[in-house]
Amino acid sequence: MDRDNKLEHRCLLLENREVVPGWHLLELQAPDLVHASPGQFVQLRVGRLTDPLLRRPVSIHYAEPEKGRIRLLFRVAGRGTALVSGFKAGDNVDLLGPLGRGFPCLDEEEPAIFVAGGIGLAPLFFAAAQRSRVSLPFEFFLGGKSGSLLPPEGYFQAHGIKPRLVTDDGSRGGSGPVTALLEEYLETNKAPLRIHACGPGPMLAGVVELARSAGAAVHVSLESRMACGVGACLGCVYPFRSGDQVEYRRVCREGPVFNGEEVLFES
Ligand SMILES: Cc1cc2nc3c(=O)[nH]c(=O)nc-3n(C[C@H](O)[C@H](O)[C@H](O)COP(=O)(O)OP(=O)(O)OC[C@H]3O[C@@H](n4cnc5c(N)ncnc54)[C@H](O)[C@@H]3O)c2cc1C
Ligand code: FES
Structure with missing residues (x-):
């Protein structure tokens, strides 16, 4: 209390x-x-x-x-x-x-890649703006349903962010999933890279898979329904891989940002 x-x-x-x-x-x-x-x-x-x-x-x-x-x-x-x-x-x-705990290593020199699905841009914007302020390199990939449902360019430019966009209907940027942008980028840009992602579960699972193939470090911000928000009720737990075991961790307390390699996404 x-x-x-x-x-x-x-x-x-x-x-x-x-x-x-x-x-x-x-x-x-x-x-x-x-x-x-x-x-x-x-x-x-x-x-x-x-x-x-x-x-x-x-x-x-x-x-x-x-x-x-x-x-x-x-x-x-x-x-x-x-x-x-x-x-x-x-x-x-x-x-x-x-x-909770935020994204780690935001002040490291190695390039950071931010991958946002829809409103998942909320925490990643802050992370990217922080790197922009101290002139550290980063890329920002953003996917959404439609161009009119994503903020205009000026919203990002004021903070030194130039997102590469894709939309489901192709009305802004290319069309297709945001993971396609990441895949294309990883074909020509090799590790060490640090990927930070936030968005729907299937998108995060796709990002982790691509990061694994590319040998890049990946952190994801998870969403789960919360009650107390401070670690007391266990209402927000999520399954993780811990050696051969499944371990449940509290999104509000140990997260919401986790090493993507350890998250057991629903298949
Ligand atoms: C750590 C964390 C950070 C978040 N940050 C943002 C943010 O910056 N901006 C933002 O728009 N949203 C964010 N969310 C999601 C936001 O909390 C939910 O959209 C909100 O709680 C829904 O409440 P509601 O009463 O409007 O909807 P409800 O009537 O409670 O639910 C409406 C729909 O949203 C789903 N939902 C409800 N709660 C959550 C939840 N916690 N996570 C995912 N889906 C949920 C329900 O299953 C249902 O489909 C975050 C969630 C977490 C866990
Ligand atoms: S919301 Fe209560 S433990 Fe996380």
Whole structure:
């Protein structure tokens, strides 16, 4: 309880902007959260009183220590996120965090490859912006359903990110899965490379397979339904390979970022 109290923050909402249909960007005054690392998340209280009871996990999308601000980017997926989409500038937002472990080795010289599927770009944007700020090399691959459902180029350019895009309908970038971009890249660029991915499970499984073939290190950010968000309820466990054994780890506590080689993806 003590721990939760220290992690709980009431933050002033400065802006709630719909970036593309169904995706909202929240800008918050949150000086206690600005030193979070990319890949860490917050548990957001979505109801004014106790309904819905459970907070919702959302990645930290960007942090500006100099202004004491953070941003969250979320897709309206159901009741909880629909409620958050109605929050107004001037509201106080209750956040628990920063939680979990983020992407490792973001400050290493070796090229980093970010592979994002849809709203999976939320934590990877922060990671890429951090490398961009200190002029470390990286590539950013982004896949989505349709061009109009992904943020415009300016959204990325302001942070030194030039994503290579693919969409299911071919309306922006090429058409096809984002793993095809990674595959093409790995044909001509050899390890040592470090791949960081976030998106739907089947996409992550595909990224890990490609990384394995190319001998590249790979970390993935997993999503699982969460209750407490701080390691107490075991509601978020995921299976992992540990030698010959299957081991269950808590996404909220040991993750959400894990070594992709160890994750047992559903087949
Ligand atoms: C560590 C972590 C970081 C996340 N970061 C982001 C983020 O930055 N932006 C963002 O848009 N979303 C993020 N998510 C997913 C987000 O938490 C869910 O979309 C949200 O909890 C759905 O709540 P809801 O009440 O709107 O939908 P619900 O009505 O609860 O569910 C709607 C649909 O979403 C699915 N869903 C619910 N919870 C989750 C979950 N935790 N993970 C995956 N699918 C879920 C349900 O199965 C259902 O299909 C993150 C999840 C995790 C675990
Ligand atoms: S959500 Fe409770 S242990 Fe992870």
